[in-house]
Amino acid sequence: MTDGVNGVALTVFILFFLAVTVMGFLATRWRKAENEHSLDEWGLGGRSFGTWVTWFLLGGDLYTAYTFVAVPAAVYAAGAAGFFAVPYTVLIYPLVFTFLPRLWSVSHKHGYITTSDFVRGRFGSKGLSLAVAVTGILATMPYIALQLVGIQAVLDVMGVGGDEGTHWFVKDLPLLIAFGVLAAYTYSSGLRAPALIAFVKDTLIYLVIAVAIIYIPIKLGGFDDVFAKAGEAFAQPSPATGAPRGALVPGDAGQWGYATLALGSALALFMYPHSITATLSSRSRDVIRRNTTILPLYSLMLGLLALLGFMAIAAGIKVDNGQLAIPQLFETMFPDWFAGVAFAAIGIGALVPAAIMSIAAANLFTRNIYKDFIKPDATPAQETKVSKIVSLLVKVGALVFVLSMDKTVAINFQLLGGIWILQTMPALVGGLFTRWFHRWALLVGWGVGMVYGTAAAYGVASPTQKHFGGSSAEIPGIGEIGYIGLTAFVLNVVVTVALTFVMRALKAPEGVDETGPSDYTADAGDPDVRVELPTATSGDPDPVR
Amino acid sequence: MSDVQEEKPPTPTTRPPTVTPLRVVVALCLLAPFVALLWVNSYARTDPAFIGIPFFYWYQMAWVLISSALTMTAYQLWQRDQRARGAGRDRGAREGGVSR
Numbered sequence: 001m002t003d004g005v006n007g008v009a010l011t012v013f014i015l016f017f018l019a020v021t022v023m024g025f026l027a028t029r030w031r032k033a034e035n036e037h038s039l040d041e042w043g044l045g046g047r048s049f050g051t052w053v054t055w056f057l058l059g060g061d062l063y064t065a066y067t068f069v070a071v072p073a074a075v076y077a078a079g080a081a082g083f084f085a086v087p088y089t090v091l092i093y094p095l096v097f098t099f100l101p102r103l104w105s106v107s108h109k110h111g112y113i114t115t116s117d118f119v120r121g122r123f124g125s126k127g128l129s130l131a132v133a134v135t136g137i138l139a140t141m142p143y144i145a146l147q148l149v150g151i152q153a154v155l156d157v158m159g160v161g162g163d164e165g166t167h168w169f170v171k172d173l174p175l176l177i178a179f180g181v182l183a184a185y186t187y188s189s190g191l192r193a194p195a196l197i198a199f200v201k202d203t204l205i206y207l208v209i210a211v212a213i214i215y216i217p218i219k220l221g222g223f224d225d226v227f228a229k230a231g232e233a234f235a236q237p238s239p240a241t242g243a244p245r246g247a248l249v250p251g252d253a254g255q256w257g258y259a260t261l262a263l264g265s266a267l268a269l270f271m272y273p274h275s276i277t278a279t280l281s282s283r284s285r286d287v288i289r290r291n292t293t294i295l296p297l298y299s300l301m302l303g304l305l306a307l308l309g310f311m312a313i314a315a316g317i318k319v320d321n322g323q324l325a326i327p328q329l330f331e332t333m334f335p336d337w338f339a340g341v342a343f344a345a346i347g348i349g350a351l352v353p354a355a356i357m358s359i360a361a362a363n364l365f366t367r368n369i370y371k372d373f374i375k376p377d378a379t380p381a382q383e384t385k386v387s388k389i390v391s392l393l394v395k396v397g398a399l400v401f402v403l404s405m406d407k408t409v410a411i412n413f414q415l416l417g418g419i420w421i422l423q424t425m426p427a428l429v430g431g432l433f434t435r436w437f438h439r440w441a442l443l444v445g446w447g448v449g450m451v452y453g454t455a456a457a458y459g460v461a462s463p464t465q466k467h468f469g470g471s472s473a474e475i476p477g478i479g480e481i482g483y484i485g486l487t488a489f490v491l492n493v494v495v496t497v498a499l500t501f502v503m504r505a506l507k508a509p510e511g512v513d514e515t516g517p518s519d520y521t522a523d524a525g526d527p528d529v530r531v532e533l534p535t536a537t538s539g540d541p542d543p544v545r
Numbered sequence: 546m547s548d549v550q551e552e553k554p555p556t557p558t559t560r561p562p563t564v565t566p567l568r569v570v571v572a573l574c575l576l577a578p579f580v581a582l583l584w585v586n587s588y589a590r591t592d593p594a595f596i597g598i599p600f601f602y603w604y605q606m607a608w609v610l611i612s613s614a615l616t617m618t619a620y621q622l623w624q625r626d627q628r629a630r631g632a633g634r635d636r637g638a639r640e641g642g643v644s645r
Contacts, residue, residue, distance in 0.1 A: 080589075080601060083601070083602065083605065086605045086606060086609070087582040087583070087605055087608070089609075090578055090582060090605070090608055090609050090612045091578055091579060091582060091583075091612075093612065093613070093616050094574075094575040094576075094578055094579070094612060094615070094616050094619070095575075097575060097616055097619065097620070098575065222596075222597050223596055223597030223598050224594075224597035225597075226597070227594075227597060227598065227599055248591055248599055248601065249589050249590055249591055249599065249601045250585060250589050250601075251589075252586075255585040255586055255589060258585050259582075259583040259584075259585050262582065262583065263579075263583060289620050289623075290620070292616055292620070293613060293616045293617040293620055294613075296609050296610075296612060296613040296616075297613075299609045300606060300609045300610070303602070303605065303606040303609060304606075307598070307602065
């Protein structure tokens with residue numbers, strides 16, 4: 001990996017990087033609106049994206065560079081267990097089909113930009129909305145950091161990561177440049193930049209996967225050989241535990257973990273602020289439903305990508321850091337110029353979600369902390385200003401995180417983030433369908449889920465780590481090993497339901513619900529739903545407050 | 546997951562029943578992938594392989610396509626349901642809004 005710089009690959013990589021940088025800055029002029037100084041414009045692209053832009057944007061947002069590196073890395077390390085990403089990304093779409101259109105409708109009707117906006121409006125509770133906002137920001141930060149880890153992996157393999165002995169500044173300079181550029185065009189163009197760059201990213205990714213899945217198995221003697229070799233490798237006892245290091249098919253003991261991880265992750269994905277930001281930027285309710293039927297194409301690609309993990313084993317790739325397995329496989333198997341294309345795909349693949357995540361976290365801060373608690377009379381222009389600055393701070397924070405701490409810290413926090421973000425589901429999705437839950441019950445349920453999830457994850461040891469060694473632990477009462485996030489979620493729901501009965505019996509104040517039943521089915525074009533075309537009034541002060 | 550029934554039209558007066566055969570089919574289309582994929586034991590084996598890929602892997606990838614087709618079916622049926630309901634309601638300015 002550090003055996004010199006791969007010049008051809010690096011040149012191709014830099015060319016692509018320059019191209020998307022130009023696109024990022026030009027994006028300001030794309031679908032330009034009259035009123036550009038509103039959060040609707042900067043933070044949601046004017047809520048104007050149609051089916052295909054939304055498809056690229058959501059695909060670019062949900063299937064991140066880290067996913068592309070980590071999923072095959074997990075398969076490379078453990079085999080079948082790492083493949084849970086496929087059922088996970090299959091289950092997302094029938095799931096969100098049921099509730100995302102409702103969220104879109106109510107958000108358009110009331111001008112909500114974040115999930116916390118909705119929770120506050122629905123339950124009349126700033127406390128609950130703050131809890132959702134803080135959870136969202138906490139869960140997003142390490143996710144951004146992991147995108148950097150993805151870029152780092154690629155840079156390392158190209159030989160520009162520097163040796164251990166290199167001065168830290170020289171070593172991290174490429175990463176600093178990449179991030180500086182990202183921060184600059186996100187600041188100036190808002191959500192339009194990642195939306196435009198997503199086209200390049202996804203085209204590259206599809207191209208690379210299509211080539212990889214045909215070319216590499218041919219070079220390795222077909223899938224039969226690939227899986228035979230992988231099977232042999234997994235049967236070898238691992239030096240750390242003495243047990244076989246993986247399997248081609250999950251054994252009985254691993255099946256609960258596999259299913260709960262898939263389900264829990266699917267439930268959690270659309271609780272993340274960046275997923276919702278990309279969703280709310282779409283033009284109509286129908287764009288979302290249509291997207292739930294075409295987004296699975298990305299899941300198919302992810303499945304094929306996961307198979308690369310087996311190919312890395314069959315190709316005899318040996319890396320200490322599993323994250324490097326796939327970039328290393330590309331470098332070994334592909335001609336240099338195409339390896340450059342593949343690295344560019346991963347690198348740009350990191351920029352798109354990192355931009356959307358930082359925008360989403362910034363919107364949460366602006367709307368649900370700054371406006372709700374610090375400056376209630378902020379104008380749309382001030383909101384946009386604050387959001388832009390916070391988007392920078394969030395990225396700097398992630399950068400410091402990655403550069404100053406061990407990579408495993410970012411991974412641990414991302415693991416915790418998944419558990420945490422799932423705890424906002426009862427308030428958000430519950431709230432979309434019913435006002436029955438009591439706001440205080442939801443808040444306590446959230447707290448219980450957060451504490452249980454964090455404590456349980458802290459208690460998981462692995463051969464290399466004493467704490468946060470994994471995301472699965474024994475499910476109390478069932479005795480099987482399952483995903484901690486899902487267990488915490490069930491606990492959260494039980495507490496919420498029980499306390500709602502108590503609160504109702506005590507006649508605790510319920511808070512004011514500013515939404516009405518028809519708000520949840522409203523579509524663009526209905527009377528009194530704000531028209532969201534870029535030239536229209538979407539920059540007006542919020543009509544509700 | 547099967548909460549789709551709750552998405553009622555807002556006018557209660559002329560409303561058809563909440564649970565209709567069409568809506569049950571929609572719910573089943575959306576539920577099927579959960580049953581199939583969360584029942585891991587039903588597919589945790591290597592045979593039959595497909596072009597050398599063990600059953601476990603190609604089966605789950607096949608479900609990407611099946612699930613996508615089912616969601617698409619659910620989408621079409623749901624639109625039909627909403628159109629029918631939209632036509633049954635007052636033909637004021639709201640018509641077409643929900644069903645589009």
